[in-house]
Amino acid sequence: MKKVLSNRWTKVVLFVLCLVPLVWLGWRAYKQDLTANPIEYITHFTGDWTIRFLLITLAVTPLRKLFNQPQLARFRRMLGLFAFFYGCLHLMTWLGLDKFFDLSEMWKDVIKRRFITAGMTAFLLMLPLAITSTAGWVRRLGFVRWQRLHRLIYFSALAGVVHYYWLVKSDVRLPLMYFAIWAVLMCYRATVWLRAPHRKQPGRVTIPSTASLPD
Amino acid sequence: MIIRKPSDLRYSAVTPKQVYLNRRRFLGAAPIALGALLGSRAAQATTKLAGVTKSSYTVDEKLTPLDVITHYNNFYEFGTDKEDPSRNAQNFRTSPWMVKVEGEVAKPKVLDLDALMKLAPLEERIYRHRCVEAWSIVVPWVGYSLNALLKEVEPTSKAKFVAFESYYDRKQMPQGTWAGIQFPYVEGLRLDEAMNPLALLAVGLYGETLPPQDGAPFRLVVPWKYGFKSIKSIVKIRLVEKMPPTTWNLSAPQEYGFYSNVNPEVDHPRWSQAKERRLGEFLKRNTLKFNGYGEQVASLYTGMDLRKNY
Numbered sequence: 001m002k003k004v005l006s007n008r009w010t011k012v013v014l015f016v017l018c019l020v021p022l023v024w025l026g027w028r029a030y031k032q033d034l035t036a037n038p039i040e041y042i043t044h045f046t047g048d049w050t051i052r053f054l055l056i057t058l059a060v061t062p063l064r065k066l067f068n069q070p071q072l073a074r075f076r077r078m079l080g081l082f083a084f085f086y087g088c089l090h091l092m093t094w095l096g097l098d099k100f101f102d103l104s105e106m107w108k109d110v111i112k113r114r115f116i117t118a119g120m121t122a123f124l125l126m127l128p129l130a131i132t133s134t135a136g137w138v139r140r141l142g143f144v145r146w147q148r149l150h151r152l153i154y155f156s157a158l159a160g161v162v163h164y165y166w167l168v169k170s171d172v173r174l175p176l177m178y179f180a181i182w183a184v185l186m187c188y189r190a191t192v193w194l195r196a197p198h199r200k201q202p203g204r205v206t207i208p209s210t211a212s213l214p215d
Numbered sequence: 216m217i218i219r220k221p222s223d224l225r226y227s228a229v230t231p232k233q234v235y236l237n238r239r240r241f242l243g244a245a246p247i248a249l250g251a252l253l254g255s256r257a258a259q260a261t262t263k264l265a266g267v268t269k270s271s272y273t274v275d276e277k278l279t280p281l282d283v284i285t286h287y288n289n290f291y292e293f294g295t296d297k298e299d300p301s302r303n304a305q306n307f308r309t310s311p312w313m314v315k316v317e318g319e320v321a322k323p324k325v326l327d328l329d330a331l332m333k334l335a336p337l338e339e340r341i342y343r344h345r346c347v348e349a350w351s352i353v354v355p356w357v358g359y360s361l362n363a364l365l366k367e368v369e370p371t372s373k374a375k376f377v378a379f380e381s382y383y384d385r386k387q388m389p390q391g392t393w394a395g396i397q398f399p400y401v402e403g404l405r406l407d408e409a410m411n412p413l414a415l416l417a418v419g420l421y422g423e424t425l426p427p428q429d430g431a432p433f434r435l436v437v438p439w440k441y442g443f444k445s446i447k448s449i450v451k452i453r454l455v456e457k458m459p460p461t462t463w464n465l466s467a468p469q470e471y472g473f474y475s476n477v478n479p480e481v482d483h484p485r486w487s488q489a490k491e492r493r494l495g496e497f498l499k500r501n502t503l504k505f506n507g508y509g510e511q512v513a514s515l516y517t518g519m520d521l522r523k524n525y
Contacts, residue, residue, distance in 0.1 A: 035297060036287035036494050037350060100498070113485055166485065169348075170395030170466055171295035 005071035014075055018082045021049045022089075039097045046090035047119075051164060053083035054126075054157040055181050062188040077133050080153065084130040087123050115166035122159035125152045154189075157182055261423035264357050270338035272413060274507070278341065279352035281421050283494050288428045289346065290447055291394035292383060300428035303390055307427040309448075314433060318378070318453035321369035328432055332418060334367065335359035339422070340415060345477045345506045347441035347463075351491045356436055357419035360412045370406065370454050377409040378402075378459035379435060380451035396466045402446035403459035403473065404437065405515075413438060413511050439508040441475045472525040476516070477506035481525050 004010055025045055028034050035041045057079040064072040099106050109116045129150055131137070138146045161182055165175035290300040293307075314331060317323040326334070337357050345351040365377070383399035385391065391398050408414065415436040418425060425431040430447025437444045443463050453459075463471035470484050479489045479502040490499040505512050516524075 036283040037297070037492065039492065040350075109487075115485060169295075170291070171393060172395060173393055 001069065002071060005069055005074070011074060011078065015078060018053070018079070021045070021086070039093070043090065043093045043098065046086050046093055047164065050083055050087040050090050050122075051157070051160045051178055053079060053086055054122075054153065054160055055178065055185070057083055058153060058157055058182070058185045062185055065192070066188075081130060081133060084126045087126055091123055115163050118159050118166060119163035122156045122163055125156035125159065129153060129156070154186060261419070261426055263423050264337055264419045267337045267339050267357050267419075267422060270340045272338075272415075273341040274343055274353065276341070276343065276353045278355055279494055284352060284354055284420065285426050285428055287352075287494060289348075289442065290428055290430070291396055292381070292388040292391040292398060292400070293428065294390035295394055299390060303388075304427035307387055307431065307448075309427065309432040312432050312450075314450055314452065316364065316368045316452045318455050319371045319374035320454050321371060322367070324368055331416075331433055335363035337418065342415070342436060342438040343506050343508075344436070344438065344442055344445070345491060345502065347443055347471070347475070347483060347488075349486060349488065349491045349502075351493050351500075351502075353493075354436075355421055356415055356417040357422065358415045358417035358436070361414040361416050361435065362410045362412060364416060364452070365406075365409060365454075368454070373456045374454035375406055376455050376457065376459055377404050377406060378451075378453045378455050379404075379446045379449055380453070381446055382448045382450045396462055398462075399450075400446060400462045401459065402435070402444055402461050404444075405458075406454070408437070408512075408515055411512055411515065413508060439476055439505040439512045441471075441477060443471070444475050474516075474521075474524045476512075476521065476525075477502060478504055478521055478525070480504070481522055 025034075025042065029038070029042075057076060060072055060076040060079065064070060095101060095106060099109070110120045111117070129152055132141065132146065132149060141149065161175060161178045164178065165172060168175060286301045287297045288300040289297070290304065293300040293303040310328060312328045312331075314326045315323075316326065336359065338359060339355055339357050341353060341355045343351060344354050361377075379402045381398070381400035383391065388398075404414065415438075417430070417434050417436045418432060420426075420429060425434065430445075433449050434447045435445050435449060444461075458473060461471075461473055463475075464473055477488075482488050488502055491502045492499050503509075
């Protein structure tokens, strides 16, 4: 397992896998098979994958610790950036194909419609994380501060799930499932945090995620 | 010479393989001709309706293709995704079918499908159909005015509202369990709304009987109201004195009112109703008040605050 995870090709394979949803969407578009309402389909599809990638990213640390696979951290940044990538596609679909790039209309909606407020919040919270995802930014901020900033993903994912929950008409199964996954991942973190013997010691940050930075 | 009845014909025997392998082309190319061949017994194939006359209650707009009308449905009993009903409703049993008409009427009736089909001359009416979710289609329905049925049963002076109820069977509609709304689906109209000739009882579309996902065998179409008022697969019609409960109103009263008239000026709490996406079009259209049927129905609401009575 460790061998596979540390193999440099694993990352390439994962990168390609992360593009599968986009390729799938492109294929269906090419076959003109995006349902009777393609714009809605694209919007929902990209939104779905944004939440999924946020949750997958959030799952990296718990999985890494539970299964003692430190090499998993290598993939976290890429997964997070894919969440941002699908989030951008989602936002652009809405902005371009639904609002036709009418920015004043867009802001009216952001302020007036709470599900859009939540969605925009989720996106804006991802923005600084995407910008500071480089090794240079970790150095500039210092690891502890950088790590603290990147905890914004907890709230971004939550805002994304709430955005989805507020959007659906009555069948809330999927948003609730996403929320449950988010809650489990957060409970894990809370447990780890509460059980840490010396919470305030900076040395507690033991497994530096910077392990993934050189490649 | 052996004259084969439609019931002897098998679906596979009459449909060229090339055609049925390509659903979209099949539906686009020859829906009516093929439908006629398929016959009444073929599992869920629709049947051509005879003696349909063109109605003057028609809009001159481009029809939404049958393929779209049959694969983009809100019929939560069969699942909440737009394409779920087209998949899950295919084996829905619509025969035998009984509709009870009862309540505050002089002559309550139980009608079977045959009686319903013959109750009044069938007309084709091309209506705009605007969903509360801000999309719209243009549908060539086949049916007759609801008032034809209501006149048959002679509402009493106590009758002020008409309550409708959909068929619900958990066994045939297992997906409905998770829809998040209560079944059986119920809807209602004020009696004067129901008597308006635009309110249609539909038994078909595109010249054929209704496909199951579109509310077979018998549904309501109220073109000036949001789509969810147009209840599908009706089994009961009851004339009542008090305003009857309606499903979406029970589910979210602040979002879906009893009237639910199409109104671009009154937003849904979560989204704007000012524009709509006509399926198949790229740019959005402006939504028309009463879905463009104001001339026929606006007088029903004189003096009413449509913001309060949403």
